[in-house]
Amino acid sequence: MNSSETSTAEPSHLSVGDDALLSGSAHAMLEALEQRRISAEELLQLHWARTDRLNPVLNIVVDQNRDGALATARGIDEARARGASLGALAGLPMTIKDSFEVTGMVATCGLASLAGHRPTSDALTVGRLRRAGAVIYGKTNVPQACGDHQSYNQVYGVTRNPWNPARTPGGSSGGSAAALAAGLTPLELGSDIGGSIRCPAHFCGVYGHKTTHGLLPAAGHIPPSPHGTQGSELSVIGPLARDPADLSLALDVLLGLHDQGGADPLPPARHDRLEDFRVALWLDAYPLDDHYRAAILDYVDDLRRVGVRVDTTARPVIDPAGSHDTYLETLFGVIGSRMTAEALASFERQVRAAGPVPYADELSRYIRGNGHLAPAVQAARARLAQAWRAFFRDFDVLICPVTPTVAFPHDHLGGEGPAAQLQRRLDVSGASLPYLDNLSWPGLVTVANLPATAMPTGHLVQGLPAGVQVVGPLAEDRTPLRFATLAAQRLNPFAAPSFNHLSNV
Numbered sequence: 154m155n156s157s158e159t160s161t162a163e164p165s166h167l168s169v170g171d172d173a174l175l176s177g178s179a180h181a182m183l184e185a186l187e188q189r190r191i192s193a194e195e196l197l198q199l200h201w202a203r204t205d206r207l208n209p210v211l212n213i214v215v216d217q218n219r220d221g222a223l224a225t226a227r228g229i230d231e232a233r234a235r236g237a238s239l240g241a242l243a244g245l246p247m248t249i250k251d252s253f254e255v256t257g258m259v260a261t262c263g264l265a266s267l268a269g270h271r272p273t274s275d276a277l278t279v280g281r282l283r284r285a286g287a288v289i290y291g292k293t294n295v296p297q298a299c300g301d302h303q304s305y306n307q308v309y310g311v312t313r314n315p316w317n318p319a320r321t322p323g324g325s326s327g328g329s330a331a332a333l334a335a336g337l338t339p340l341e342l343g344s345d346i347g348g349s350i351r352c353p354a355h356f357c358g359v360y361g362h363k364t365t366h367g368l369l370p371a372a373g374h375i376p377p378s379p380h381g382t383q384g385s386e387l388s389v390i391g392p393l394a395r396d397p398a399d400l401s402l403a404l405d406v407l408l409g410l411h412d413q414g415g416a417d418p419l420p421p422a423r424h425d426r427l428e429d430f431r432v433a434l435w436l437d438a439y440p441l442d443d444h445y446r447a448a449i450l451d452y453v454d455d456l457r458r459v460g461v462r463v464d465t466t467a468r469p470v471i472d473p474a475g476s477h478d479t480y481l482e483t484l485f486g487v488i489g490s491r492m493t494a495e496a497l498a499s500f501e502r503q504v505r506a507a508g509p510v511p512y513a514d515e516l517s518r519y520i521r522g523n524g525h526l527a528p529a530v531q532a533a534r535a536r537l538a539q540a541w542r543a544f545f546r547d548f549d550v551l552i553c554p555v556t557p558t559v560a561f562p563h564d565h566l567g568g569e570g571p572a573a574q575l576q577r578r579l580d581v582s583g584a585s586l587p588y589l590d591n592l593s594w595p596g597l598v599t600v601a602n603l604p605a606t607a608m609p610t611g612h613l614v615q616g617l618p619a620g621v622q623v624v625g626p627l628a629e630d631r632t633p634l635r636f637a638t639l640a641a642q643r644l645n646p647f648a649a650p651s652f653n654h655l656s657n658v
Contacts, residue, residue, distance in 0.1 A: 175203055175336035176649035178396035179245055179403075182339055186233075186244040193226035193233075193244030197288055200246045204291070204337050210318065210655050213331045214248055214291040215309040218257035222246070222290035229286055241402065241411045243286030248338040250329045251292040251309075252299050254373040254380070255279050262375040263297040263306030263569075272380070276373025278342060278390055278407050285406045287340070293328025297569040298376055299344065300488070302352050302556070302591045304328050305565060313563075314356060316617055316650045320560040323353030329393050330357035334650055339395065340403050344374055346388040347484060348556065348595025351622050354393055354607035356560035358618030358648065360637065361393040362400045365628045366602035368418070369407050377491050385487050386525040387599050395647055397608060397637040404630065419628065422635030423549050427643060428460040430636050433548045436465075438473035439593035440557045443582040448619035449554065452610035452646075459643045463552070469544035471537055473597065478515070479533040480596035485516055486524030488571065497521065503572030510575050511587040537601045538627065545626035550636050552621050554594045555607055557581050559617040564588070598622065604630040606637045611646030618648075 174182065185191045201219065208214050229244045254260045254272035261267040275283060283289065294304045294312040304312040304327030312328050314320040315335040322331035326343030330353030333341055343350040345363045354361030369391070371384030392403035409415040424430050434453055436446055453463050489497065500520060504513050524530045544551070558581055567573030577588035598605045605622040612619050625633035641647065 171199065172336065172649070175199060176395065177339075179242075179339040179394060179399040180396065182245060183242070189233075193229045193288060194223065196244060197222060197226045197246050197290065200290070200337060203335070207315070207335050207337065207652070207655070211313045211315055211331060211335060212310055213293055213312055213328050213335060213337060215251060215294045215328065216258045217291040219290060221257045222288050225288045229288070240284060240286035241406055242282060242340075245287050245340065246338060247282065247287045247289050247340050248291040248293045248329070248332050249279060249289055249342050250326050250344065251295050252325070252344055252375050253279050253342060254375070255289060255292065258292050260292070260375060260379070261308050262299060263295045263308055265307050267375070267379065268308050270379055272373070274373070277370040279373065281406055281409055281412070282342065285411050293332050293341065295326070295328060296324045299325035299346070299349060300571055301325065301569070301574065302348065303563065303565070304331075305563070306569065311563060314560050315652065316358065316560070318655065319562055320617065321356065321563055323356035323560065325349040326361070326393060327353045327356075330354050330359050330361065333357065333359040333393055333395050336649065340399060341393040342390070343393050344388065344390050345599070346487070347592050347599065350391050350393060351555045351595055351605060351607035352591070355555035355618065355620030358609045358620065358650075359393060359395055360397050360400055360609070360647075361607045362391045362404065362630070362634060363598065363605045363607070364389045364391045364404070365604045365630055368628075368630065386483060387487060387602075397606065397634060397641050400606065401631070401634050401638065404634070419631050422631040423629070425635065427636070427639040430461065430550060431548045432456070432461055432463045433467040433551045434463050434465045435468060435551060435553045438553070438597060439477070440581045440584070440586055440590055441554055442558045442614070444614045445554065445557075445559055445619055448610055448612035448614050449552070449621055451612050452621065453552070455611070455644050456640065461640075464548070467544075467548060469540045471540045475533070476537055476600055477593055477596055479530060479537065480600035481515060481592070482519045482522065482524035482527070482530050483534065483600060484592070484596070485519035485571070486522055486526065486530070489520035490523060490525070492520070500570070500572045503567070503570070504575065507567070507572065507575040512589045513575055516571065516575070534600060541601050541603060541627065549625070550633050551624040553597070553624065555620050555622050556591050556594055557586070559614045559619055594622070598624050601627070603627055604633055606633040608637045608641065609646045609648075611644060611648070
């Protein structure tokens with residue numbers, strides 16, 4: 154953490170303990186800034202006070218540049234006082250996932266080999282946030298190489314879920330979602346190749362949007378490598394927030410729409426009234442915990458009470474098992490293509506050490522197979538895309554689970570990396586299932602490059618949030634985003650954790 158020249162001034166209109174503000178939306182904070190009810194410096198100080206209070210227990214923010222953030226905030230306050238034209242996020246404090254290169258802080262992606270990597274330029278998407286006036290003060294934790302549905306690594310240790318520190322916040326954008334739930338930031342920037350935005354949003358009770366593949370530039374994201382300029386198959390960048398309207402605000406900034414001459418590449422949402430959306434529900438493609446299923450069905454009842462029509466029998470004409478296998482072959486082909494010969498050999502040793510367990514044979518083949526480039530795999534993905542296109546002629550969004558369960562207890566058996574995960578198990582309604590089944594529900598969407606907005610249902614399972622993913626048609630990101638926004642306006646499903654379970658905070 155950088156040493157800081159912190160201001161001694163207390164916020165003049167809001168107390169440091171104002172939980173309502175720090176659990177509220179980015180829109181509300183921006184309105185308060187614009188109306189001069191709080192300054193950018195005061196708002197930043199509020200977030201620092203909250204971080205200093207909660208971070209020692211939760212280990213969410215892993216590096217900070219308070220000097221740089223304070224200078225930015227003061228500059229914005231001075232510009233606002235002069236009546237200068239300001240960006241869409243002017244004065245809004247932010248943290249950023251530690252897979253993005255951000256000047257003034259290290260960018261490790263949880264890799265010990267990058268513990269000293271201090272980039273000299275921002276990732277393209279980070280630069281757009283800065284130009285819009287975001288005050289970036291910290292980096293949030295990830296698993297090693299963004300390769301797990303938990304957030305822990307040898308560099309920074311374990312990040313804990315604000316709802317229950319004994320549970321994971323998810324991964325790989327686990328620090329991002331935890332920071333939102335804990336009130337350490339009103340917006341975050343995440344990335345997703347295996348549910349890495351959607352899983353943490355679900356586990357922490359916040360919102361996250363997996364964009365259509367290729368919509369946002371990947372330059373400056375790790376992996377594939379420091380200073381990288383190219384993305385990869387399946388991997389996308391997207392925002393996380395406590396309010397779905399904030400997702401759209403952030404997406405517009407990330408698309409460059411607030412830069413001079415920015416043109417919107419996306420069509421408008423299909424509908425502007427919640428009752429007009431044609432909604433389908435799919436709960437039986439892959440394993441699903443009974444209590445989580447009940448929470449989703451309760452949410453569907455909530456939607457029906459406010460006039461939404463939900464079809465529980467409609468399905469795209471695809472084989473879920475075949476779709477999952479195509480996804481895994483693509484995913485691990487991408488992972489394998491990034492590995493050195495030494496890393497591949499280490500992976501295979503770990504697989505052999507795990508013994509005859511589910512997924513071991515497939516992963517061994519796929520990691521060396523360049524499946525993301527194989528004509529047969531590409532043909533299978535094209536057929537899946539065609540089936541989804543046909544489905545979305547009759548429906549506007551599909552609601553489905555994010556993972557088989559809600560947030561599960563920390564489980565670091567086997568160490569780090571995908572091969573280590575072969576040894577772990579998931580408890581799904583009393584059945585012991587392979588840990589890598591966590592990839593099933595996210596992969597249903599990812600393999601077809603579709604957009605999906607993860608959102609809380611407002612229902613808890615054993616005191617933990619239960620979310621869903623709202624899947625939309627290819628390149629129609631504004632449709633699931635609009636549905637989530639309208640549904641949130643009517644049902645208000647977001648709630649912040651109480652922190653009563655945390656000691657010494």
